[in-house]
Amino acid sequence: MSLAREFVMTAVAVLLVLVGLDAAVEPRHDVRNYEIFTEMVYSKAQESFGESSVLAGGVTQQELVEGVVPRGELPFAYGDGTEEAQRAGRELVNPFANSSPETLKRGRQVYGIFCANCHDSRGEGRGRVVERGMLPPPSLLAARAMAMADGELFHIITRGQGNMKSHAAQIAAEDRWKAIRWVRVLQEGTQ
Ligand code: HEC
Structure with missing residues (x-):
């Protein structure tokens, strides 16, 4: 057999094997179907919210180790309730107190997205959900809210107060402070 012929025969044989394997x-x-590498067919990875045969407590998602701080959020060292809110009011300082145009622009946006549905765009407490039957929140333009320090507002948004639930999971801390600056603008009546 010539070398060329041998080469062609081998190539054809390899091709046939490949086509056969592919089929x-x-x-x-x-x-x-046949399952050749079953570990690849059935992944052993466990679902985040599913059961686990190897991890503690039989669940995949484990509690955070004590002291872990999730990225981007600092721990909020104040508990629930009015006293803690007032303490936050005395101790915390709004990092955006200078109210630059960018701060106010963002604050207005955040307020419009997360607060106006209840407190309405002016802060009077006649938002859409009130129109549909929810008890109106107190006006943010009333003396009580006017007298609160920024830190107290921050506490109310972060921890919630009475019928208003915590918004900490929805609004980043920086945006909470900015929304507070916008509430101040509403209270000053310059908008
Ligand atoms: C789902 C409706 C709802 C949303 C959304 C909401 N609030 Fe409230 N808010 C309330 C209600 C109701 C109260 C009264 C709570 C209570 O004391 O029972 C309240 C109370 C407050 C108070 C305290 C007023 C006072 O006089 O005690 C402040 C300040 C406040 N909200 C600011 C905000 C800001 C800022 C946002 C957006 C980040 C917001 N709220 C989002 C319903 C809401």
Whole structure:
């Protein structure tokens, strides 16, 4: 056999094997298929919210180790309730107290997205959900809210107060402070 002929024969044989293999591993949906590498067919990865056969408590998602601080958020060292809110009012300082145009622009946006549905765009407490039957929140233009320090407002948004739930999971801390600056603008009546 000449070298060229031998080469062609080998190439054809290899091709036939490849085509055969391809046909063998091609999944067909009408018959039971062969599973060659079963670990690849059935992943051993466990679902985040599912059960676990190896981790503590039989669940995949484990509690954070004590002292862990999630990225981007600092721990909020104030508990629930009015006293803690007042303490926050005395101790915390709004990092955006200078109210630059960018701060106010963002604050207005955040307020419009997360607060106006209840407190309405002017802060009087006649938002859409009130129109539909929810008890109106107190006006943010009333003396009580006017007298609160920024830190107290921050506490109310972060921890919630009475019928108003915490917004800490929805609004980043920086945006909470900015929304407070916008509440101040509403209270000053310059908008
Ligand atoms: C789902 C409706 C709702 C949303 C959204 C909401 N609030 Fe409230 N808010 C309330 C209600 C109701 C109260 C009264 C709570 C209570 O004392 O029972 C309240 C109370 C307050 C108070 C205290 C007023 C006072 O006189 O005690 C402040 C300040 C406040 N909200 C600011 C905000 C800001 C800022 C946002 C947006 C980040 C916001 N709220 C989002 C319903 C809401």
